[in-house]
Structures are given as structure tokens and as C-alpha cells.
Amino acid sequence: MTPTTPTTRTPRKQIRLAAHFPGVNNTTVWAVPGSGSQIDFASFEHLARTAERGLFDFFFLAEGLRVREHKGRIHDLDVVGRPESLTVLAALAAVTEHLGLAATVNTTFNEPYELARRLASLDHLSGGRAAWNVVTTSDAFTGENFRRGGYLDRAARYTRAAEFVSVARELWDSWPDGEAPRPVDHRGEHFTVRGEFTVPRSPQGHPVIIQAGDSFEGREFAAATADVVFTRHSGLDAGRAFYADVKRRLAAYGRQPDHLAIMPGVTFVLGDTAAEAQEHAAEIRRQQVSPQNALLAAEQIWGVDLSGYDPDGPLPDFDPDPGSELAQGRVRIADPKAVADKWRALSRAKGLSLRETVIETTGRQSFIGTPADVAAQLDAFVQTDAADGFILVPHVTPGGLDPFVDRVVPLLQERGVFRTEYTGTTLRAHLGLPPQPVRAAGKGPTA
Amino acid sequence: MPHPLHLAVALDTPQCSGRAAHDTVHDAAHVVALARLAERGGLTFVTLGDGFGRPGLDAPAVLARAAPATEHIGLIPTVTTTHTEPFHVSTTVATLDWVSRGRAGWAVEVSTTEADAALFGRRPAAPPAEVWAEAGEVADVAARLWDSWEDDAEIRDRATGRFIDRDKLHHVDFTGRTFSVRGPSIVPRPPQGRPVIAVDATDEPAREVAAAHADLALVRVEDPATAWTVREELRDRAATHGRDPGHLLVFASLPVELDDAADGAGLADLIADWRAAGAADGFHLRPADPGRDLALVVEATAPVLRARGLLRRPGHPGGTLREHLGLPRPASRYALARETA
Numbered sequence: 084m085t086p087t088t089p090t091t092r093t094p095r096k097q098i099r100l101a102a103h104f105p106g107v108n109n110t111t112v113w114a115v116p117g118s119g120s121q122i123d124f125a126s127f128e129h130l131a132r133t134a135e136r137g138l139f140d141f142f143f144l145a146e147g148l149r150v151r152e153h154k155g156r157i158h159d160l161d162v163v164g165r166p167e168s169l170t171v172l173a174a175l176a177a178v179t180e181h182l183g184l185a186a187t188v189n190t191t192f193n194e195p196y197e198l199a200r201r202l203a204s205l206d207h208l209s210g211g212r213a214a215w216n217v218v219t220t221s222d223a224f225t226g227e228n229f230r231r232g233g234y235l236d237r238a239a240r241y242t243r244a245a246e247f248v249s250v251a252r253e254l255w256d257s258w259p260d261g262e263a264p265r266p267v268d269h270r271g272e273h274f275t276v277r278g279e280f281t282v283p284r285s286p287q288g289h290p291v292i293i294q295a296g297d298s299f300e301g302r303e304f305a306a307a308t309a310d311v312v313f314t315r316h317s318g319l320d321a322g323r324a325f326y327a328d329v330k331r332r333l334a335a336y337g338r339q340p341d342h343l344a345i346m347p348g349v350t351f352v353l354g355d356t357a358a359e360a361q362e363h364a365a366e367i368r369r370q371q372v373s374p375q376n377a378l379l380a381a382e383q384i385w386g387v388d389l390s391g392y393d394p395d396g397p398l399p400d401f402d403p404d405p406g407s408e409l410a411q412g413r414v415r416i417a418d419p420k421a422v423a424d425k426w427r428a429l430s431r432a433k434g435l436s437l438r439e440t441v442i443e444t445t446g447r448q449s450f451i452g453t454p455a456d457v458a459a460q461l462d463a464f465v466q467t468d469a470a471d472g473f474i475l476v477p478h479v480t481p482g483g484l485d486p487f488v489d490r491v492v493p494l495l496q497e498r499g500v501f502r503t504e505y506t507g508t509t510l511r512a513h514l515g516l517p518p519q520p521v522r523a524a525g526k527g528p529t530a
Numbered sequence: 531m532p533h534p535l536h537l538a539v540a541l542d543t544p545q546c547s548g549r550a551a552h553d554t555v556h557d558a559a560h561v562v563a564l565a566r567l568a569e570r571g572g573l574t575f576v577t578l579g580d581g582f583g584r585p586g587l588d589a590p591a592v593l594a595r596a597a598p599a600t601e602h603i604g605l606i607p608t609v610t611t612t613h614t615e616p617f618h619v620s621t622t623v624a625t626l627d628w629v630s631r632g633r634a635g636w637a638v639e640v641s642t643t644e645a646d647a648a649l650f651g652r653r654p655a656a657p658p659a660e661v662w663a664e665a666g667e668v669a670d671v672a673a674r675l676w677d678s679w680e681d682d683a684e685i686r687d688r689a690t691g692r693f694i695d696r697d698k699l700h701h702v703d704f705t706g707r708t709f710s711v712r713g714p715s716i717v718p719r720p721p722q723g724r725p726v727i728a729v730d731a732t733d734e735p736a737r738e739v740a741a742a743h744a745d746l747a748l749v750r751v752e753d754p755a756t757a758w759t760v761r762e763e764l765r766d767r768a769a770t771h772g773r774d775p776g777h778l779l780v781f782a783s784l785p786v787e788l789d790d791a792a793d794g795a796g797l798a799d800l801i802a803d804w805r806a807a808g809a810a811d812g813f814h815l816r817p818a819d820p821g822r823d824l825a826l827v828v829e830a831t832a833p834v835l836r837a838r839g840l841l842r843r844p845g846h847p848g849g850t851l852r853e854h855l856g857l858p859r860p861a862s863r864y865a866l867a868r869e870t871a
């Protein structure tokens with residue numbers, strides 16, 4: 084008997100990992116040494132290869148279809164601009180072999196036939212690695228770049244999204260292996276699509292569907308349709324509540340809990356000691372929240388011009404303007420008054436300036452510590468059902484993921500909670516999702 | 531003719547070629563291999579056709595997949611303007627330019643069939659005059675969107691915390707007959723400034739769009755005299771649009787079907803004759819079977835042209851498609867306007 088041999092354990096949940104390309108958001112630090120191009124293909128290639136070296140499930144690209152504006156002018160304090168996702172991913176398919184390739188693509192400003200064809204094409208040319216993050220963002224501001232323009236309220240956004248995905252699935256199923264394509268005839272509230280799809284069934288059948296909305300409608304849509312949920316609930320308690328809520332909804336759609344992976348977007352900071360990691364994390368938050376960015380963050384809450392305020396002085400003492408149109412092209416803050424109250428309470432309690440308050444409330448990284456601490460925390464999140472895995476958002480392009488892959492991934496593997504090699508070829512296989520059956524629909528009107 | 535002779539090839543598998551062809555149209559690896567072969571042979575660019583009702587993968591995606599697998603060759607996919615969003619078309623082509631480090635083009639195409647219209651269900655099919663007029667507007671707005679970021683808009687100024695100089699990003703505020711676009715683009719200005727716009731200018735009304743907007747007109751012609759006439763006409767019309775006729779290259783687009791090296795050498799003779807007649811700036815070959823014919827073009831046709839000093843050696847390392855074609859990199863119209871204001 085060797086004392087070091089572990090006794091049989093109950094199998095531990097396996098962690099899913101994805102890499103988010105840092106970009107148009109306020110966590111990306113662009114003014115430090117080592118921060119590289121946000122647009123050159125070399126940056127995308129570096130991060131994707133790093134993720135594949137770390138045996139990640141997929142690589143993820145966000146989308147924004149209009150350059151953000153603030154106070155009627157183009158927002159200039161964060162990264163601006165990015166390439167179009169599906170084209171970048173098609174190119175990345177050439178320099179990776181196993182890594183899933185996920186694009187965020189909006190359902191409001193696209194048409195199902197064209198997008199279904201582009202996604203099926205990506206699935207074919209990557210050998211079954213495509214994923215689609217279905218977002219429904221729609222506002223008149225973004226609509227000004229598109230034929231259809233205009234605005235949809237939340238209910239209409241999601242009925243359009245649901246019908247969009249359903250038409251796409253119909254098209255993906257319409258040309259089964261070894262058969263002739265059968266015509267699709269869809270007449271719905273939002274779309275009328277009639278004719279033959281010109282791409283045969285792709286390696287995954289359907290690309291993996293990711294969903295990233297948080298409202299009631301968004302959660303129902305995820306439970307009905309998605310394979311992965313990308314969520315902002317990255318804390319342990321909020322994560323568990325969200326996880327339980329979404330998984331509970333699956334049964335109504337005849338689905339199993341492990342058919343939907345819940346993956347919060349998270350940030351991380353590593354150090355050789357816990358203290359060093361905390362120090363490094365604090366430094367990154369100061370870099371993320373420049374004095375100009377602090378004022379802008381407050382303006383987004385208060386909805387009024389605060390350019391006369393001193394970032395090192397106090398917060399405004401009046402309440403926010405709830406109907407403000409100051410910030411355009413961003414996800415709306417649901418209850419600005421509540422946020423303002425929270426900020427003021429924090430500022431009073433800790434004696435924080437406006438900028439310090441912003442740093443304290445918006446900048447904190449999800450996981451901070453030594454590689455061993457971070458590996459243990461990630462594992463605990465997954466084993467206690469706060470998540471099935473994580474979409475890691477590094478704060479530096481393109482090298483921000485390297486320390487995680489070099490130092491944390493091996494520890495997750497030692498814990499027996501992360502793969503030591505790719506065992507499948509498709510993203511569906513990496514995620515442990517069941518193969519996508521061809522639906523009987525279309526076999527014939529009497530079937 | 532001031533430019534060197536250019537050879538280009540269509541990588542499309544003709545639709546009538548039966549079961550084997552049916553498999554290759556969905557095989558991106560096949561197209562990538564052909565693009566590499568064309569590159570080894572010293573061709574200037576490849577084209578890949580597309581359309582909503584035609585079997586095959588999305589052409590810009592396939593050529594994006596080919597970009598990291600090639601180094602020098604230009605990549606020109608067809609992108610249809612009729613049922614698509616002009617904004618997405620512009621960002622897709624701009625991104626192909628980024629991932630290929632400046633080797634992208636865009637072959638503008640339209641859709642006139644009821645079958646295509648039914649796949650979208652947004653509007654009925656329209657006659658060529660209407661959809662080509664729209665295509666011209668899409669080409670126009672795409673170029674404006676590519677210009678909407680000045681080249682030096684990204685500043686990363688630590689002192690003021692600004693990532694960009696927002697005075698160097700511009701709304702395009704384009705209103706066409708069927709759409710409007712506010713801008714600016716979400717994609718920074720591509721490496722070529724404006725990726726190369728190609729139009730099959732064989733027929734009207736596409737010829738008019740080519741004269742107004744294209745860098746590259748492809749013309750399907752049967753003899754050098756006709757090619758010469760069409761080239762002169764296109765250049766004249768470009769001039770009436772206020773353009774420098776030297777910035778519109780006219781390529782004769784020829785069907786080829788080669789059985790052996792002798793056929794390949796014969797093709798070289800034909801190209802040399804057409805060239806001597808001043809018929810075209812380059813030749814766009816449309817093989818009946820790209821797998822077979824392209825190999826013969828590379829092994830038998832190109833070496834003969836090279837031996838006669840009509841074709842550059844393969845390689846011409848680095849460089850953008852515009853540079854290879856001898857076309858200047860345009861300045862952003864907004865930068866020019868700002869400088870003269």
C-alpha cells in the first residue's frame with residue numbers, strides 16, 4: 084500500500100474554459116508595455132494559439148455594430164474598433180486545429196439565410212469548431228448603420244431571435260449527409276424563408292449556440308435553445324443563484340442540466356504570493372480607470388455632463404437622470420438610481436473619492452491570487468455549481484492569457500478537473516454536448 | 531501599357547461537372563490548395579465566386595481560411611450586394627484585408643432571381659438596372675466606410691487617456707435609394723486603405739458601375755480586338771467620372787480547358803498575342819477544371835510567359851495586392867477634406 088495513492092473519489096466536474104479576446108470594453112489596458120495591436124491578425128493568432136496550447140474549449144469574439152458615443156461624440160477613452168468576427172475566425176481556423184471558434188453575431192441586424200450560411204461555412208472549414216453567440220442588442224442608434232434600422236422592444240427582440248435561430252436550425256438540417264437538399268418553407272412573424280440551403284450539413288450539425296442575455300426572456304431563450312450561457316454573474320452567491328435558476332428552466336424544454344454549460348465571463352490576476360497578486364490587481368484597476376474614465380463612468384450612471392467634477396473629489400450629491408441618452412451603443416444600466424445610492428454609501432463609508440469609488444466598484448477582478456489559489460477558487464466555483472466553466476477575459480492583448488495557461492492550467496489538470504489532451508475534434512465534443520440529431524421535420528408532410 | 535502583365539485565376543468549380551465537383555465545392559481545403567498552387571506559379575490573385583442560390587461555402591470565409599496559408603497572392607471573393615447589409619459587406623471585406631495583411635479584394639455581384647429573393651423574403655427580385663444601381667451605391671458607401679477611420683486615428687495617448695483621436699473618425703452619412711448608413715466603420719482603416727474592388731464589366735449595367743467604382747474590371751471577351759475596344763471604353767468612362775483611367779485595370783476573362791503541357795504553352799502564345807495587341811492589363815483565367823487546368827497554367831503557361839519577359843517571377847515577397855497591381859494606396863477622403871479645410 085502506497086500512502087500517496089489517492090483513494091477512489093467521486094468524479095469531479097470538468098471545467099470548461101474559453102478565451103475572450105480583450106477589446107472594446109473597460110477592462111482592456113492599452114497603455115502598458117506589452118499591450119499590442121487590437122486589430123493585427125498576429126494578435127488574434129497569438130491569443131488563439133495560447134488558448135489551444137492551454138487545451139481550451141473555445142476562443143470568443145464579442146461584437147459591437149456601432150462605435151460607441153458619449154455626449155454626442157465618439158467615445159475615445161477605451162479601445163475602439165475591431166475586425167468582423169466570422170472572417171477572423173475563418174482565418175484562425177487555418178492556424179488552430181482543435182480550438183472552438185465563437186463569434187458574437189446579432190439577430191436584429193442580420194437575416195437568417197445569410198447568417199446560417201456563413202456559420203455553416205465556418206463549421207465546415209474549421210472541421211466542426213464553430214459557435215454562435217446569439218445577441219439581440221438593438222437600438223435606434225445602432226440601427227442607423229443598417230437597412231432595417233429602428234428599434235425592437237425586449238419581447239420583440241427575443242421573439243425575433245428565437246424565430247431566427249429556429250429558421251437557422253431548419254436550414255442546417257435541410258441537407259442531410261448523403262441526401263439531396265430538401266426545400267425549406269418557413270413563414271413566420273419575423274421571417275419568410277423559402278428555398279434550398281446550399282451548404283450540406285456541417286460537421287457539428289449545428290454550430291454550438293451561446294446566449295448572453297440576462298433578462299427573464301434571455302434566460303428562457305437560453306433554456307430553450309442554447310448550449311452555453313455567457314453570463315456576467317461571476318460572484319459565488321450570484322453565480323449559484325443564476326446557475327440554479329437557468330438549469331431549473333431546462334426541464335420544461337425536455338433538456339438535461341448538462342446540455343447547457345454556464346460560463347461566466349471572468350478576469351484574473353496572478354502573483355507569486357497573495358500579497359503580490361493583490362498589489363498587481365490594484366495597479367491594473369488604476370490603469371483601467373484613468374481619471375477621465377472615472378468621470379465617464381459616473382456620467383454613465385448619472386446621465387448628465389460631469390466634466391466640471393474633480394475625479395479626486397466627491398461624487399455628485401443629486402440623483403441620476405433616468406431618461407438620459409448620454410451614452411449610446413452600450414448595454415443600458417437598468418436602475419441608475421440604485422447604482423448611484425450604492426456608490427455614495429461606499430464613498431461615505433470608506434472616505435473614497437469619485438475615482439476611488441469607481442475603481443472600487445467596477446474594476447475588481449474576479450480571481451486574484453497565486454496560481455494555486457486561483458486554481459482552487461475556480462475549482463470550488465465549478466464543484467459547488469456556481470458555474471460549469473469560465474470565459475476568461477485577459478486585460479492585455481495579446482499576451483494576457485499566457486500566464487494563466489503556463490501556471491494555472493497545469494494545476495487544474497493536477498486536480499483532475501481539466502483535460503490533459505483534446506479527445507474529440509469538434510467543439511460539441513469538447514463541451515461534452517450530445518451530437519445534434521437531424522430533426523424529423525421536412526422528411527415529408529405526412530411523417 | 532505601363533503595368534507588368536498579370537495572371538489571375540478563378541478557383542470556382544463549374545456547376546455542371548458532376549458528383550466529384552459537387553463534393554469539392556464544399557471543401558475549403560481544396561480551394562486553399564489551389565490558392566497555394568496559384569501563388570507558387572506567380573499569379574497575382576485568385577477569385578472565388580459566390581451567390582445565395584449556388585452550392586458552395588461562403589466565399590469570403592473560404593478565402594479568409596486561405597489567407598494564413600498564403601503569403602503573396604491576392605484574394606478576391608464575390609460578395610453580393612442585393613439582399614445583404616452594406617455595413618456588413620464593408621466590414622467583412624475590410625477584415626479580409628486585415629487577416630491577409632493587405633491582399634483582399636471584393637468582386638461586386640448582384641442577385642436578380644426570385645429564388646434568391648425568396649431566401650430572404652424582404653423584397654421581390656428586381657431587374658439588373660435597379661440592383662446594379664444599388665451595387666454602385668454599396669461600393670461607394672463601402673469605400674467611404676473604409677475611409678471613415680483616418681490611417682493615424684489610433685493614438686494611445688497616455689497623458690489624456692485617449693485611445694483614438696476622435697476627430698479622425700468620421701460619420702459617412704450616406705443615403706442611397708434603398709438604404710442609409712451613418713458610420714463610422716467599426717473596423718479601423720484596412721492595410722490597403724481600400725481593398726481592391728473588382729466588377730465583371732462584360733455587360734451593362736455592371737460596366738457603368740465598374741467605370742465609376744472599380745479598380746479592376748473583368749471582361750469576358752472572345753477576341754483581342756473586342757477586349758481592346760472595351761478597355762478603351764472603360765477608361766474613357768472612368769475619366770468622365772473624374773477618375774484617372776490608369777487606376778482602372780481591365781482584365782480579359784478567358785475560359786480555359788487544358789489537356790497537356792502543349793495546351794499550356796499554346797495558352798501562353800495566345801496571351802502574348804493579346805498582350806501585344808494591347809487588349810488587356812491582365813488575364814483572368816476561368817478553368818473548366820481548376821485542379822487540372824491551374825497546374826498546367828503554373829507548370830506550362832507561366833514559365834513560357836516568364837521566359838519572354840512578360841511575367842514577373844513568383845514570390846514578389848510582401849506587398850499588398852494594390853502594390854502588386856501597381857495601384858496607388860488612396861488617402862482617406864476625410865483626411866484630405868480635413869487637411870484642406
Ligand SMILES: Cc1cc2nc3c(=O)[nH]c(=O)nc-3n(C[C@H](O)[C@H](O)[C@H](O)COP(=O)(O)O)c2cc1C
Nearest residue numbers: 145146187218219220295296297298301313314315
Ligand atoms: C456577458 C455578456 C456579454 C455580452 N456580449 C455582447 C456582445 O458582444 N455584443 C452585443 O451586442 N451584446 C452583448 N451582450 C448583450 C446581450 O446579448 C443582450 O442583448 C443584452 O444583455 C440585453 O438582453 P437582456 O435584456 O436579455 O439582458 C452581452 C451580454 C452579456 C450578459
